[in-house]
Amino acid sequence: MRRVFFILGLIFWSISAFSQSTNLIDILGRVDSTSEIENIHVLNKTAQKFTITDRNGHFKIAVKLNDTLTFTSIQHFNKEVLVTKEILANRVVYVKLDEKINELDEVVIGKVLTGNLMSDIGNIEGEAPISFYDVGIPGYTGKPATQSERRLKEAGDFKPKMLLGVLTGGLPLNPILNGLSGRTKRLKNRVKLEEKEALIQSIKARLSKDFFASNPLEEDLKMDFFYFCADDANFLQHCKNNIDFKILIFLRMKYRQYLNNLDSSKN
Template sequence: MLKIKDFLIIFVLLSFQTFMAQSIEVFGKVQSKLGVESIHVINKTAQVFTITNEKGEFTINVSINDSLVFSSIQHKLKEIVISKDDISNKAILVKLDEQINELDEVIVGKVLTGNLLEDIANIDGNPPINFFDVGIPGYTGKIATQSERRLSEAGEFKPKMLLGLLGGGVPLNPILNGISGRTKMLKNRVKIETKETLMNTIKARLSKDFFVSNPLDKGLRMDFFYFCADDENFIRSCKNKTDFEILAFLRRKYKQYLENLETGND
């Protein structure tokens, strides 16, 4: 007959085995100097996997002593073993190291000595030839977009052109395009393209600094710039303006945008 002491030992062992086999969902986060989105997280033991979100966060089912593997092109492969503390805390933090691919040294061209005059003398090559060098007239201004070229070809209709029809000295294209509305349509298209180009230029150049002091969810930032571009004063306020003037315009629109968001939520 089993003694009470033996019974307790068996009970503890069975409880421990049950605890060891228990699978729970844990929250994890990956840290790295590089991007932490879409990193593969593989539970080799349980044969389940997931990927991290844009913040490096993930959830996955694990048990004690399960092996988790973290895999990414940008990072070194890392494997960890789930401990009792990980199960108790239901959270793990993993730091990944950058994957550095060293290439063999390749020397392209001549080796520079650091002496400017000697290096210039040793460099072979001729400067590129342009149309001025061969006496051909050329255009050096801004290249027109397809819509701008079409608008130029369509011409602009003016009422006084109708008088010139009697003498046959006026091209029909501007008149026909004006009456049919094609010229107006092309003007609107050029205006939209101008807005789009200006908006993307401002976004690429100023968005990083702007959102440091004017926080906005990443999912709303593109919508915010379209909100700015829809303003009737957008081109006049931002085209050929200093960064200070553009930022002042963006701050005014930022306040309006937040007010619209609050009104929509209500």
Template sequence: MKRKLLILFFLATLGVSGQTIELLGKVSSLSDVENIHVINSTAQAFTITDKNGEFKIPVRLHDTIVFSSIQYKLKEVIVTHRMLVNKAVLVKLDEQINELDEVFIGKILTGDLFSDIKNTKGDRPLNFFDVGIPGYTGRIATQSERQLSEASSFNPSLGGSGYGLGASVGFTPIINAITGRTKMLRNRVKLDEEQSLILSIKGRLGKDFFASNPLDEDFRMDFLYFCSDDANFFKFCKNQTDFRILIFLRMKYKQYVANREE
């Protein structure tokens, strides 16, 4: 009877160990536990925690789960048999403490009034707020955007009376449109925006993404440019959540790897 029980227990253990289950987890810490990246580096699956620090991710026995966030130290957890049986895990993260070298801010006062006055910098320059003049506080246009605006703006001259037949309109925008300069500048603005978005994605998500989707350093920028060639690049990556962007990158990663293998 004992032997039969041992055999049944062994078979049940094998059944649990060999299958993929959805692991329910919770991250605990004294700080914010939302939007922490949870990566199954073995199965190349990923998710993020919710506002309560909870997450769900598919796992198998001995899979490696990586927890990554700017404010916490990197942590790896190996899936054990007990986790598979309980289908749950509690993970405690340690805060990342960045110590800075000792620095001196400002001038060191000596006590000599005349000497300290000479070594002290003056006040900051006046701006339009100080004198009550309205000013622009929005995003500063790039050089390409300014050139496009100048090349495509149809402004009546000082002697004109409007945009009707009697208006005197500058011919430069018309010439730019005919010669293709306006189209060229419009494409340059798009390329600048595309390049900026690529660098932003690489800086924010590159480390975590390539941890579960391995790619040589020499090919990582090539992969991101491959993603930007997709017609839906801006739709899935501009002003979107990290999770939505990661899903798009994962889809393009499969295509990129397949193309390289071919």
């Protein structure tokens, strides 16, 4: 009789252990980065569960042991995290993402400074532009600037004409210091990345259903495909302020390239 109870207990324990290993449970997570951490895509590739982070980088997703979580964003390098026993026990996961900055080639615009202050001032051309406020007309009322755009505006952008401030005692330091430290360049890159991210989300919302109906792709690859398109140097040129028909032509061209890349990686 004892042996029967022992066997039954062993069976119940095995069933319970199997159930715990297969049932999904919700875990809380937080993403950290030096860049924006809102709307980062979190995908459970194993269970095909999907969510995005909130403005503080927090998210909740269902997982089980040994599931793979993928974190993707146009501003960051992709990252994968394996769900371990420790993560399941604590029901918490913390993920650090590395910011992806596309360095742009340096371009010299206008006249090159010689280092001779009086000579450089004499070579400066043009006049300061007149704004709405200069003539008493209400100013800009268009789309509000993003946080990165406001930071870029506050950082300033150094121009040779600013050297005229030396003569009047009004030399602006912010544009010069931010230019030398590279902050202005980083902010410009960030604004461009955010512009791409917003355009991707707009295209996905409008065109993804019709596009994937005739150009099939597995669900967990669709967002990766859009980021692949955004990495194209001509993405903004083809897709910004363009009609949907021309955008679809660009997406079909990138679709063929994406499939070729997939086949190459498999081989």
